[in-house]
Amino acid sequence: MKLVVAILLLVSLILSSSLLQSCAAYTAPAPSSVDCGQKCATRCAKAGVKDRCLNYCGICCQKCQCVPSGTYGNKSECPCYQDMLNNKGKPKCP
Template structure:
């Protein structure tokens, strides 16, 4: 079972950096699950798991990423960088110490 999960994670890491993540594409894709209001429902846990997979402090990263995903409805592709792909909501969110919040 662990081998299957590891293989799935490796496949995702190989595919995600190549695929551009665009909110408009997410909204237009009929295969993405929709909520009662017709808006796309993102799997924040799965997306943040990939995003924080190589972080030195994965629990801290997952907590911050989950908050950012819930508020901004976006998680950038890859394990770091690409923050501008989620727009100003993601890039401008800060902690109480004026540090960037979203990984």
């Protein structure tokens, strides 16, 4: 019985130390260097449903750290923004 307890204690120590190492290796993401609010306001200036455009543009900008120039098109300037799809397989970003 003492052997089983000792083995369980040893295994738990090993697992907890590996968990601690993985937590210590985590680094927080860098703060956004792109002004998503201003870029999305420009991008959505001519949108029919402006609040929805601003919402999705903001989500895409935070993830991709870029917004294509202009009010429409130019998505090749930001491949991440261009490639994001919604759950229906359509482009997510305006």
